[in-house]
Amino acid sequence: AQSVTQLDSQVPVFEEAPVELRCNYSSSVSVYLFWYVQYPNQGLQLLLKYLSGSTLVKGINGFEAEFNKSQTSFHLRKPSVHISDTAEYFCAVSDPNTGGFKTIFGAGTRLFVKA
Amino acid sequence: DAMVIQNPRYQVTQFGKPVTLSCSQTLNHNVMYWYQQKSSQAPKLLFHYYDKDFNNEADTPDNFQSRRPNTSFCFLDIRSPGLGDAAMYLCATSRTGGTYNEQFFGPGTRLTVL
Numbered sequence: 001a002q003s004v005t006q007l008d009s010q011v012p013v014f015e016e017a018p019v020e021l022r023c024n025y026s027s028s029v030s031v032y033l034f035w036y037v038q039y040p041n042q043g044l045q046l047l048l049k050y051l052s053g054s055t056l057v058k059g060i061n062g063f064e065a066e067f068n069k070s071q072t073s074f075h076l077r078k079p080s081v082h083i084s085d086t087a088e089y090f091c092a093v094s095d096p097n098t099g100g101f102k103t104i105f106g107a108g109t110r111l112f113v114k115a
Numbered sequence: 116d117a118m119v120i121q122n123p124r125y126q127v128t129q130f131g132k133p134v135t136l137s138c139s140q141t142l143n144h145n146v147m148y149w150y151q152q153k154s155s156q157a158p159k160l161l162f163h164y165y166d167k168d169f170n171n172e173a174d175t176p177d178n179f180q181s182r183r184p185n186t187s188f189c190f191l192d193i194r195s196p197g198l199g200d201a202a203m204y205l206c207a208t209s210r211t212g213g214t215y216n217e218q219f220f221g222p223g224t225r226l227t228v229l
Contacts, residue, residue, distance in 0.1 A: 004157075032215065043119070043205055043220030044158070051215060090157060094216050101146070101170065103216065105157035 002027045004093050004106035012112045015083055021076040021109045023091030033074040034092040034103070035065055044090065050074065061085070086113045118142070119221035121206050127227045128196050136191040136224045138206030147189040148218065149181060150205040158205055164189060193226075201228045 007022040025031065032051050036044040048059025055067040065076045074091060091106040119140045128134040138147065145166050150158035162171045164183045178200070180192040193200055203225050207218040 009155075036220075041124075041223070041225070043121075043207075043222045044218075045220070046217060049217065096215070101148075101163055101165070101216065102160060103218065105159075107157050108155070 002031070002093055002095060002104050004091050004104055006089075006091050006106035006109045008109050009107070010110045010112065012114060013081055014114050016080045018079050019077065019081050019085075019111065021089050021091075021111065023074045023076065023106060025072050025074065025091075025093045027072070027093065027095070030096060032094040032096055033065075033067060034094070035059065035063070035074075035076050036090045036092060036105075037061075038088040038090065038108075040087075047076070047089075081111070081113050083113050083115060085111060087111060119206055119208055119219055121204075121221040121224050123224060124222060125225050125227070127229060128193075129229050130198065131195045134193050134196055134226065136193075136204050136206075136226070138189045138191070138221055139187050140206075140208045140219075140221075141187070142208055142210075142219060143186065144208035144210050144219070145186065146209045146211065146216075147183060148207040148209075149179075149189070149191050150207065151200075152203040152205055152223070154202075161191070196226070196228045198228050201226055 003026045005024045013019045034049045035047040050057045050067045058064045088108045094103045122137045148163040149161045152158040161175045182190045203223045205223045206221040209218045
């Protein structure tokens with residue numbers, strides 16, 4: 001079965017500093033990969049997705065992620081964070097061979113940006 | 116704006132008292148999902164509808180049921196809520212099951228069980 005591991009439960013960082021949120025997945029087949037953001041008491045919003053093609057994916061709000069098949073990783077990065085980036089971030093995987101209905105989420109990483 | 120709407124945003128119920136959560140969408144998507152998200156945990160898929168076809172996850176308790184009377188609306192019924200059912204319940208939609216499944220989420224309903 002597929003699984004997603006987010007290596008850090010919390011990441012504190014100062015404003016304007018770079019950040020990397022780490023994600024590893026376990027799958028022997030091709031997968032689709034996603035990062036979602038969740039602000040307090042809100043639903044999830046898609047930041048970016050990897051389906052195929054270029055391994056460097058750019059998303060909204062200045063975030064990007066790199067797909068590394070050999071390391072089964074999909075780490076999320078931002079070169080300079082803002083206070084407003086404080087939120088929970090979820091990495092997720094979907095198997096295109098299962099009809100796309102099932103998305104497996106990681107446990108989340110809480111990004112806390114300090115002034 | 117096209118969106119996914121959940122009502123109410125906050126719901127308080129008593130132990131064992133049935134409760135219904137509502138989700139509606141203006142996206143005209145044919146797939147609708149219900150997730151349970153407990154504090155500091157990942158969202159967990161309970162079930163989904165592909166059009167009128169209901170698909171239950173194997174580990175979803177029988178206490179949880181769902182109805183989809185039309186394309187726009189989907190309901191989550193909890194027949195006898197226990198303390199362990201307190202959580203955020205997220206509704207999501209997608210255009211098709213297909214191979215690519217971008218899901219659009221509502222803001223969630225936070226359920227408290229007293």
